[in-house]
Amino acid sequence: MQLRAPSLARAHVSVLWLGPALACACAPASDDPSVTLRSPLRADFSAVSAVLELRCGTLDCHGAPARNLRIFGVYGLRENGLDVSGGSATTELEVDATYDSVVGLEPEVLSRVTAQKGASAARWIVISKGRNLEAHRGGARLTENSPADICLTSWLTGAVDSAACAADSFGPVPLAGEAW
Amino acid sequence: MRVSLLLFFTLGIACDDTRRDRELSELGGEAAAVAPGELHRPGQPCGVCHGGAGPAHGRFSLSGTVFWTADSQAPVAHTVVRIIDSLGAQYAVRSNCAGNFFVRDSEFEPHWPAWVKLEFANKTLEMRSPISRERSCAGCHADPASASSVGHVYMSADATPLLEAECN
Incomplete structure (x- = not known):
């Protein structure tokens, strides 16, 4: 395909239009460019953190420093660098640090979910990965409607279901007739 | 686009190789008088070589070393290492005179996560957290214990070994 160079007159017109248009586009919409996002409350997060620590926060998963989602605590990474893992x-x-990491994941999506009182929580990556709705090497760690899942999703509604958080148990389950 | 994809995968492989080279290099050489085999390299992350990509033959689904105490490098032989996976399947293996134990993937491949407990004489110690994916105990239980490592696996919380293992 052969391209033709624009004539000088045409280029002149373009510059006349483009100049003001770019100036408008680059002008700040307001003096404050910041955006306010909503996130679930830290005050309600301790019970949720306890669930995440055991299910997701071991050293070989999200308790490792190289992960985007970092979960701090006894089973994984220690926040102050002095306490020993385990x-x-x-x-x-450490709950503070985990909270910061969790609400820092897809904050714009989390903000919408929080504003809508937890509706369609699986939009948010922590829920979709936890339920294994999208590729997650750790598989389904928060089966939908399990106590752990209810604990986490209730936090997004603004009213943590403490009973569900306390009811969560994550340990070995032997086959029928077998002992552990 | 094709060039970008090629570059992406090439860099990915290169980074993986670099990490693996570093892990292999950090293992160092074999200890004097211990030939490569079931007794070698106690406390090291077995999966670096026995992870399926070589240089060792075979792949371990779980492997490690049991020591007496948190501060001791004395191995514990005859510890029963019991594993249960997320589907309830169980498997048990014994540590040898070097404290080493290993499960070949042909024998048992856990459906992660898995839980582990150690039994010796009348004493049982259960790991408090699940193993999510790490096949080498030393991957998380490396020495020294720190903010990102648990320290080596040990059997006894008290400091008096019941007996010391020896490989003759």
Whole structure:
């Protein structure tokens, strides 16, 4: 295909239109460019963190420093760099750090889910990965409607289901007739 | 587009190779007087070589070493290592005189996550957290214990070994 160079007159017209148009496009919409996003409350997060720590936060998964979602606590990464993994109980600072990491994942999606009181929570990556609705190497760690899933999704509604969080249990389940 | 994809995969492979080379290099050489085999390299992450990509033959689905205490490098022989996976399937293996144990993937391949407990004499110790995917115990249980490592696997919380294992 052969391209023709625009004539000088045509180029002149383009510059006349383009100049003001670009100036408008680049002008700030307001003095404050920040966007306010909603996130579920930290105050309600401790019970949720406890569920995530055991299910997702081991050293070989999200308790490792190289992960986008980092879960701090006794079973994985320690926040202060001094406590030993597997040692003392999870601290409030570690729950803070986990909260920061969790709400930092797809914050715009989380904001919409939070604003809509947890509706269609599977839009948010933590739920979709946890339920294995999208590729997740760890598989389904939060089966839909399980106590762990209810615990996490209730947090998105603004009213954590503490009973579901407390009811969550994640451990070995032997086959019928077998002991562990 | 094709060039980008090619570059992406090439870099991906290159990074993986670099990491693997580093892991292999960090293992160092064999200890004197211990030939490669079931007794070698106690405490090291077995899966680096026995992960299916070589250089060792075969693949371990789970492997590690049991020591007496958190501060001791004395191995524990005859520890029963019991594994249960997320489907309820169980498997047990014993540590040898070097404290080493391993499960070949042809014998048992857990459906992750899996849980583990150790039994020796009348003592049982159960790991508090699940193993999510790491096939080498030393992948998480490397020495020294730190903010990102549990320290080596040990059997006894008290400091008095019941007996010391010896390989003759």
